[in-house]
Amino acid sequence: MLQPAYVNMNHLAQKNSQVGLDGVEDSALHAQSHQVPQPYLQLKNIRRQFDSQYVLKGIDLELKAGELVCFLGPSGCGKTTLLRAIAGLDMNYLGVIVQNGVDVSRVPAQKRDFGIVFQSYALFPNLNAEQNIAYGLRRLSKISRQTRVDELLTMVGLSEHRKKLPSQLSGGQQQRVALARALAPSPGLLLLDEPLSALDAQVREHLRGEIRRIQKTLGITTIMVTHDQDEAMAMADRIVLMNNGVIEQCGTPEDLYRNPRTPFAAQFLGLSNLISLNDGGVLASGHALSTNTRSILGEHCLLRPEQWCVSDDPAKGLPAIVTTREFLGNCIRLQLKMENGYEIVAEISSQATTLIHAEKLYVGLPEDHLVMLSA
Amino acid sequence: MPYVVDRFSMQDRMTEFPWARLCILLFAVSLFVLGMAAPIFMLVGKSFYTQDIFVGLSNYAHYFNNPTYLTSLGNTLWVGLLVVLISVPMTYIYAYALNRSRLPAKGLLRVISLLPVLAPSLMPAISLVYLFGNQGILNKWLFDQSIYGPIGVVIGLVFWVFPHVFMIMNTALSSGDNRHYDAARAMGAGKLRIFFTVTLPSVKYGLLSAAFVAFTLAITDFGVPKVIGGQFNMLSTDIFKQVIGQQNFSMGATLSVLMLLPAVLSFIMDRWLNRRQAGIHDHRAEVYCIPENKPRDILLGIYCLSIAAIFIGIIGMAVYASFISFWPYSLTFTLEHYAFDVMDGGGWDAYYNSLYLAVFSALLGGSVVVMVAYLAERLPGFNVLRGILQIFTLMPLAVPGMVLGLSYIFFFNQPNNPLGFIYGSMTILVLSTVVHYYTVSHLTLVTGLKKIPSATEDVSLSLKVPLINTFFKVVVPACARPIGDVSLYLFVNAMTTVSAVVFLYSPDTILASISILNMDGAGDIAPAAAMSTVIFSTCVAAKLVHWAISHYWYCRNV
Missing domain, CATH: 1.10.3720.10 (MetI-like)
Known part of the structure; x- marks a missing residue:
């Protein structure tokens, strides 16, 4: 039932960008018609300084058209700063930004082609939902403005709430209005700055899917800043993991989870057991874990909690004492203490009834799951 | 970020x-x-000059060697302090009643307490003349003391600074955090202990700030002492006399600097307190839940009604007097006092x-x-x-x-x-x-x-x-x-x-x-x-x- 609206909207979006909000876009269109596989957005050596301290230390990145990329990292890693540079809301960076084939590095925010949604929604408190969405459409005629607002209200599912003020809407509804407002002028690039962090867990999960659905339908290139790894994993085509002003690793969620390249990446995405190889550790202390130690290189090896082979059979691993046990529904998370003092985290299926209440378990290591980290 | x-x-x-x-x-x-x-x-x-000749601090020396000036400086300071000592507890109780009791008609009481803001400070002074002046209706209440002097000045100033002090008090008391009271009660603290350990600390910056504001307003006001001060001189009336009466601008400047100093000092203290106050504000605070207590409500009710009655009386007196043909001899209604053009x-x-x-x-x-x-x-x-x-x-x-x-x-x-x-x-x-x-x-x-x-x-x-x-x-x-x-x-x-x-x-x-x-x-x-x-x-x-x-x-x- 909702489908026709989107088709209609895509059509309108194209028409809009052909009319062009400014000269940049027109020339961009020409540039694109020659080479097809060009990246939509290129960042080259972006640096940003606050009081003699670099918060961005040379970021290089390319975004394909239509993909959703998450900037993920702890607070203070520079991800919001990078987003503001891409938007042009902060112009004090060094480096080059090429959007749609055009160098926009020195183009101010109001001449760049993007829409942005903030964590705080930033809806205009005196304007109702409809007026907020229509705010960036002042160049359109009254009729096409109304049509466009109707489409967007349908898309975010707020048609009945169109006359309500922000203060009368729930957090989730406010964020939908903010999203519709950002999408209204049909920007080529959508920027989401922690859009879900201010919301309740359940609303957050629902809106997560909603944003992803809309993004895919419109095929709009999107950057989302977040510090929530689950959110990034659930939504992103690619994750850009940032730490201390540099890109730590960049790849699909699965790639980052399975093949983290640094201890930071391993620990930031999902729970992990990092085992240092320098001090011998677990591997040297037991026969079950050390059958093939010579093939292990690097300084750390990584194991996800669900990858341990946990059993009650003494032949299948090293003995470990269960110190804490958390019931998480689908699985049970165990803190285990090995005989040599090593503490590890393991997860077992809550179906494994024989293991659930055991005080002592035996832990084995599947070698094909080991990931070596060099740093 | x-x-x-x-x-x-x-x-x-x-x-x-x-x-x-x-x-x-x-x-x-x-x-x-x-x-x-x-x-x-x-x-x-200018305070360092006399007749365009640089004289250094001699104007100040002159000021501090003149007993008349010193008396009025002393007057200003003690009147200021007295106004603080009277108005701060008075407004505290009033604001307490409006925030921490179950009195009815709080809105009305609040409006009445803010009425003095809408009147020039000359108005309470004029009313006091009618109430307690030589021919005032309540003249006997003063036991042969004259209202023209410190008594009138202090009463007039207390009335006039009341709303300003009340607003600060009201803000301080309205931000009481119920969680602290619950915690104190849960640990078995008595009423007195709760007052000294929870209530007082939460309003102490408000109290101090209110005191500074009351003091500054009292020592700098001109209307009240001018109308009802009589022979009782204060800094503000001295400045007026120097400038308008004697055309002695250098001395006027010297006195002004002396008025500026305590005002600036008080201002700096107030800003400092405001910053401290902002620091203790907690957005998670819960609204204070007022326990039921009939005797408290009755006592506070009587208090608030008396204050409200006095306020309405003071303003009402001036309004009433303006329609009386010749106080106190002919009490007929007239509009002739409003014929300002013939005066x-x-x-x-x-x-x-x-x-x-x-x-x-x-x-x-x-x-x-x-x-x-x-x-x-x-x-x-x-x-x-x-x-x-x-x-x-x-x-x-x-x-x-x-x-x-x-x-x-x-x-x-x-x-x-x-x-x-x-x-x-x-x-x-x-x-x-x-x-x-x-x-x-x-x-x-x-x-x-x-x-x-x-x-x-x-x-x-x-x-x-x-x-x-x-x-x-x-x-x-x-x-x-x-x-x-x-x-x-x-x-x-x-x-x-x-x-x-x-x-x-x-x-x-x-x-x-x-x-x-x-x-x-x-x-x-x-x-x-x-x-x-x-x-x-x-x-x-x-x-x-x-x-x-x-x-x-x-x-x-x-």
Whole structure:
């Protein structure tokens, strides 16, 4: 039932960008018609300084058209700063930004082609939902403005709430209005700055899917800043993991989870057991874990909690004492203490009834799951 | 993530209308330089001169060797302290009753306590003359003491500072955090212990701040001691006498500096306390839950009713007296005291001048305050200018009206000042009023602006809507309430103020509040009461219009 609206909207979006909000876009269109596989957005050596301290230390990145990329990292890693540079809301960076084939590095925010949604929604408190969405459409005629607002209200599912003020809407509804407002002028690039962090867990999960659905339908290139790894994993085509002003690793969620390249990446995405190889550790202390130690290189090896082979059979691993046990529904998370003092985290299926209440378990290591980290 | 301003931001973030913004900021800075800094600087300088000859500190030496001056300085200080000692506990109990008891009609009690703001400080003084003067109806209550002197001054000042102190107290008491009371009760603390460990610490900054405000207002007020002080001299009446009576401007400047010092000191203390107060505010605080307690409510009820009765009595007395033909001999109703045109003191023109001044201060002042607050608080760039402005906007609160008025004489009446032409015009009255009441207006708007989402300007840029559109479509409507409050505040103060304008009016620009002073001085006390009543009614009407508009606004938006 909702489908026709989107088709209609895509059509309108194209028409809009052909009319062009400014000269940049027109020339961009020409540039694109020659080479097809060009990246939509290129960042080259972006640096940003606050009081003699670099918060961005040379970021290089390319975004394909239509993909959703998450900037993920702890607070203070520079991800919001990078987003503001891409938007042009902060112009004090060094480096080059090429959007749609055009160098926009020195183009101010109001001449760049993007829409942005903030964590705080930033809806205009005196304007109702409809007026907020229509705010960036002042160049359109009254009729096409109304049509466009109707489409967007349908898309975010707020048609009945169109006359309500922000203060009368729930957090989730406010964020939908903010999203519709950002999408209204049909920007080529959508920027989401922690859009879900201010919301309740359940609303957050629902809106997560909603944003992803809309993004895919419109095929709009999107950057989302977040510090929530689950959110990034659930939504992103690619994750850009940032730490201390540099890109730590960049790849699909699965790639980052399975093949983290640094201890930071391993620990930031999902729970992990990092085992240092320098001090011998677990591997040297037991026969079950050390059958093939010579093939292990690097300084750390990584194991996800669900990858341990946990059993009650003494032949299948090293003995470990269960110190804490958390019931998480689908699985049970165990803190285990090995005989040599090593503490590890393991997860077992809550179906494994024989293991659930055991005080002592035996832990084995599947070698094909080991990931070596060099740093 | 908070936006961090750094030294590169000037050039790069001046995204829109940099010249217009620069012009407005420069205009605002020059407003403060010409309307405050330069005049005050000249005034301080003048206190080191006698007849254009530099005499160093000899004016001060002269002052401190003169027993008459010292007496009035002493008077000022002890009256100030007495006003603090009376008004602070008085307002504390009143605010306590309105916040921590289950009294009915709290709204009405609140409105009554704020009535003195709408009257010039001359009005309570005139009422006291009628109530306790030589022919007053309650004359016997004073046991042969004269109301013309410290007693009248203290009563009048307590009445007049009450609403200002009450508002601070009310804020302090309304922010009580129920969680602390629950925790204290859960640990078995008694009533007294709860008072000393929970209530008092939470209001201590409010109490101190209230004390400083009461002291400053009391030592700088001119209306009350002028009307009811009689032979009892204070610093403010001394300044008036030096300047208007003896034309001794150097001594006037010296006295002004002596008035400026405690006011500045008190201002600095108050700012410091405000910062401490802001630090202890916790947005998770729960609203205080008022336990049931009948005896408490009855006692506080009696107290509040008495205060309210006294307030209505004081204001009512002046209103009533203005309609009486010849107090106390002929009590027939008359309107003859309102025939200001047949009396000395400016006539109805004085009232129209006041109205003109009030409307202009509210509209012009209001717009300047909105623009400056917006540019200074919300838009980046021009950091040096904005920094200077932020200091300037706070300073007027520290300058007593009389000091400001006198400093304008020195600055604008100089023969070689190109701006001298505004001396004696309405412009100088508007300028002095707006500058004098700038700080509170500015802070009100800054608070209002903080409630607008911080990313508003970024959203506007991202949607390609010029900031100026967003300013008029979003910022101004979203700040309608504080803008209305500021306009009312400027209007009311322009109607009632005496202190700054008493040195600045000319025969053409005489104001209603000044004409009260003149009529009272000439012995026409009934017309003075009548003019007070006219000012008071005008302010009440303005307040009602303000209330109606904001009520309508509130209904439409919620």
